[in-house]
């Protein structure tokens with residue numbers, strides 16, 4: 001079996017961590033058991049371009065249990081857990097093409113290798129596989145039944161392809177399921193961003209001024225968790241409604257130009273480009289820390305900032321110092337790539353449980369329905385979202401009420417008022 005991973009000797013350690021994650025992924029385990037019985041993906045070739053983490057390993061083995069032939073490559077050059085990659089190859093017999101720290105050329109070689117397996121279904125986190133397929137291998141698009149997309153930025157790119165009329169197969173926007181973005185983006189990114197920041201820097205958050213750029217689902221999570229650690233949180237936004245929401249949630253709201261001189265720590269989670277620019281860095285305090293947890297490494301304009309710096313050097317793993325004229329230094333985490341996956345382990349398994357339950361059900365859905373789906377971006381049917389939420393409640397041992405017949409009639413009617 002072909003593969004390209006850093007070191008197969010890491011497999012045993014990786015498998016222990018996969019087992020640990022699996023114990024917290026009860027919903028996916030139930031789907032795994034059903035897939036093993038029903039084999040809904042029998043003979044289906046699936047190329048997964050995802051962060052190669054322990055949770056992804058649990059998803060890949062679930063797809064395989066469903067009968068799929070799975071290949072895995074990384075959706076980010078720095079987020080691969082090399083021990084997990086080794087375990088997938090060694091114990092799960094799933095070919096993996098991913099090495100932590102791979103350069104851009106190797107990254108794309110790995111994506112191309114995954115596409116060489118002629119997948120019926122592709123799975124993306126950021127839409128790189130779909131975009132590569134459309135841009136460089138368009139003839140292959142006809143043999144793809146459909147794709148699934150994990151993250152906000154990927155969905156934004158795919159909707160743009162849909163709008164421009166270039167999308168060649170249907171895509172399920174897994175990110176848009178409520179059981180994905182309400183939980184993964186908010187609680188997952190919230191906790192794991194703080195985790196990455198602390199593992200990289202070990203700074204005290206209490207009493208610090210913490211600037212969060214973007215108050216979407218991820219931003220809400222990061223801001224809330226930073227406040228929980230005792231930081232004073234400032235939110236920057238471009239959307240007036242979300243800015244108001246941040247204000248009424250108790251955060252200070254201001255522009256980045258204003259926040260720049262107040263912050264000790266800055267985290268971007270906007271999905272947008274050049275949110276922190278040289279003019280902001282020029283106003284920052286000596287020793288300010290900047291990082292990004294949005295999908296791509298474009299939120300902090302590092303090329304422009306690097307040009308203005310006198311020199312840059314690594315001060316500890318995942319922390320690079322930029323020294324400017326006069327000796328003022330600021331610190332960048334994880335080279336501006338999503339710091340929760342680069343400097344920590346990404347989201348906790350318990351939250352990825354729901355995200356990847358959505359991925360597994362989306363794969364099954366595409367296989368069942370691809371003939372009737374148009375070349376558009378779809379959300380999974382509400383009923384599947386509800387099923388995942390109910391399963392999660394069940395494994396958590398939580399009971400909720402059921403609508404009575406009278407309540408259903410009341411909600412469906414219009415006659416009863418004051």
Ligand SMILES: NC(=O)c1ccc[n+]([C@@H]2O[C@H](COP(=O)([O-])OP(=O)(O)OC[C@H]3O[C@@H](n4cnc5c(N)ncnc54)[C@H](O)[C@@H]3O)[C@@H](O)[C@H]2O)c1
Pocket residue numbers: 151152153154181184185189213214215216217218219236237238239242269270271272275293294295296338339340341346347
């Ligand atoms: N690190 C992770 O593990 C992880 C997990 C999920 C999503 N993501 C990524 O995080 C990013 C945000 O995702 P989301 O679900 O919160 O998206 P979202 O659309 O809910 O929120 C993004 C927010 O950023 C704001 N924004 C845009 N440009 C801005 C600017 N210049 N300044 C300030 N605010 C700006 C938008 O108005 C919006 O409110 C995306 O790139 C997504 O793919 C990362």
